[in-house]
Amino acid sequence: MKEIDYAAPATLTEATALLARKGARALAGGTDLIVQVRENRRDAELLVDLKNIAELNTLRFDAKEGLVLGAAVPCYRIAEHPDVRKRYPGLGDGVALIGGVQIQSRASVGGNLCNASPAADSIPALIALGASAVIATPSGTRDLIPVEKFCTGPGRTILGPGELLVHLHLPPPAPNSSSAYLRFIPRKEMDIAVVGVGVALALNDNRTACVFARIALGAVGPTPLLVPEAGAALAGRPLAEADLERAAELAQAQALPISDMRGSADYRRHLVGVLVKRALRIALQRVKGG
């Protein structure tokens, strides 16, 4: 491991200027980046520590505005936040799974998104919940990008030189709605998702039919995938078993799994079906139970 420069800017302007330099990498919790640099999986000449920037540490909910989730907010703050638990439980499911106590204290959802692992546990729920990424650019503008378009490949995002993720914005939840994230791992902990599924759905006022649903998949493609047809198939349906089965089949059809050390393509496709149904049942139960 060679010598690496380090900077800890206090403002977005400074940060974007530093990140425009050659070999610069954004550092939030560092739980992915430091390991990757040490193992020669990513190169870095300058680490730009973002944790001193106020905008990146914001975590607030407002019934009109929705949830603003700063890119450097550590996981434990999100997982323990009462509004997240109540209104965005799918996000809570995913965030709570990221690492043990020490990792939870460092790792951020912003970092999880920017690391762009296809198996990231927070991203399918963010996509299902309709989250957008707010990006700062060196020219001072703010871009707004749906999370499903943020990752462009394993380890790659749309961020260009000098650009950085400021916060994620989640719209206020619809009435009679809820969400869930489920992953499958062979162990109980200490594992990477073989498949992850995030769902969000809303029911009508008398809770007899689905108004809308969004389903996103992890670890079955080069990026986390939104599978719009699977969600759309549930709109107007009573969410009987046959409806869930239909959504599961559509999700399976859109999955693009590969075979690797974590599972075969066939097995992953099978799990997509199982987890979509299970996640939908959990979200449904949460609406009805809450």
Next chain:
Amino acid sequence: MTTSTTGYKVIGTRPLRHDGVDKVTGRALYGADVQMAGLLHGRILRSPIPHGLLRSLDASKALELPGVEAVVTCADLTDPGDRIAELGEGAVNLKHLSSNCLARGKVHYKGQAVAAVAAVSAHLAEEALKLIAVEYEGLPHVTDVRAAMQDGAPLLHDDLVTESLGKPTGKRSNIAKHIQFKKGDVAQGFQQAAVVIEREFHTATVHQGYIEPHNATALWNADGTVTIWCSTQGAFTVRAQVAELLGIPLSRIKVVPMEIGGGFGGKIRVYLEPVAAALSKKTGKPVKITMNRADVFEATGPTPGSYIKVKMGADKDGKLVAARATLAYEAGAFPGSPLGPGAMCIFACYDIPNVHIDGYDVVVNKPATSAYRAPGATNAAFASETVVDELCEHLKIDPLDFRIQNGAREGTRRADGPVFPRIGMVETAQTAKQHAHYTAPLGPNPKAQISNPKFEKAGDGANLGFEISGLRVPRRGRGVASGFWFNCGLKSSASASVNADGTVSLVEGSTDIGGSRTSIAMQLAESLGIRADDVRPAVGDTDTVGYTDVTGGSRVTFATGWAAYEAGQDIKRQMIARAALLWGVQPEAVAYEDGTLRCLSDDKKRLTFKELSEKLHATGGTIVGRASVDPPGVGGGFATHVVDVEVDPETGKVTVLRYTAVQDVGKAIHPSYVEGQMQGGVVQGIGWALNEEYIYNEQGVMTNASFLDYRMPTALDLPMIDTVLVEVANPGHPYGVRGVGEVPIVPPPAALANAIYQALGVRMDELPMSPGRVMAKLLAKQ
């Protein structure tokens, strides 16, 4: 159930371990803690390809990097020629051992060491590796045992000729050796069978997974002596190997065994020690090398993947009449898989009149395998104990009754020849049958848990049960399996000095892996009639203690404990002589009982051990007891396990709900450490059974060389492992000790496979029984 002698004062109690405080406070010194002035850090350059010729190696650019002090290659080790050396734990081909430390002209697996660098920091050494230019000529590779056995397979070694039944065949192949054990007439035996089951099995390569990576620090002094601090199961075998590989006399080398963070058989062969020594010789400075986890997986010795075919037959009364097995074990890059013990163990639990076993030791382009806890036996038992379960199903016989009926007992002859002395196989099956676990209701399948209201748990809901019409719910099953493993004797030494305060300082030569310091000290304490706390045990280096073989083969408590017992007898004789001197009587007139010396001719003359200890300096000096033993009378161990599982029929994920391990332990010296060995063995067996495996891509590269993707079970994946100690004393040991450390790893994969069968109705024939494999079997059945 117990046949052991009772009435012990120390044996069978649970004193605190002597090294306990150092271990729990982090003060105990491991190899990575070694520091000294001028220490250089070494790193190893490893082959990126699984098979190829080393065309050239140019380290000039690396040596130009400031802070880099030396580079070594195989040229810096002595050319061992084609020699076999007896190094205490079995014969070793020195050419292969040397090539495994630093490749000689050819690489045989991805990760094989090619060169090493010493630099002033580990980071610089790492950078320097990138500056070494190596030219390889890639060759086709083979990583599967059956593919490697076929004609036309890429050959790993030009000079490897198959040896069959002890004789060279002249045929060049990857099959290094064919062995055979026969007893009776299997063809005739199968004719008497009412039920015959024949099945084929595959098991994956697995690693011991010790927490502490290999490490070695070496100082080649100006006087030509070499000191090595390392993590090893046997300081003396390190000394012998290093002497051969460096071509220097044994007496020039001192090996200091540091505390060890697990070995399980994998820390017997040397990897880093001769390399660190060669770097130290070149630089004149101490050099430390530590492996990272990927190095450990890719370049140390896992245990073989295997192919096993088993055929067993029983008559209508459930009596086993014949058994046939073919085992093919992956040796890895160089010959020497644990095929022999696998073939000896495969049917060792049973009294079978007609047996025929063939075994093949096969080289493949994977790291050279080494010992792993009951080497070879777990693979074998997975196959044979699954077939036994199927026989029981066809015969409608309770599987434990079957083992009680057919179990090996005193007088049973194993297929490989030896006749068992008093053993406890049948007792383990009887005890398991009487255990509450065996008859406890498996429980109804759990009711619907669609939503766990605590959302933080919902993410683990991939394993939740659902009770919705039309959906399947988790299935439970119970399985049993038995296993056998040997007990080695081998050589052990101990010396014990009596201190003036009535304590005894014990120095012995066995690396303490599972609490053996205390178990050995307890046997000395028992023999002297003093408290375990009054013995201060220490593990000596190779200049401090007499020759002692490796910590392995479930031998230490048996053999080094025996040495401590003999050292105790030596002290007793000298204490008696000293008391006789004090009292002016003949030694025959002094009795030594319960730690007290008593004059037989004058009942008022009595001295406790402590009282006499105080008088030693005034009566001729201190007393040192010594012993060096190579004991016969080894006592093999049997185990029978019962396990309950729950399987998610939608994902194939297996959860272990309850586990009971019953084992004949001879006599448990320190029951907590015996239980710890049993629990540890079971957990490793569960990992092997369910998720652990070396996964290779088409380029012959292991794709999961990390603890993240090489999935050992964590504490969260396991229930409490219940243990039941059956004590059928080993008649060959003063205190009835048997080997206990290895056999508990043998039954778990078969027990789990049998439980999965009961849960799902599918027979698993491949390890690991990972969720994807279980699901594939289930989907194929539907």
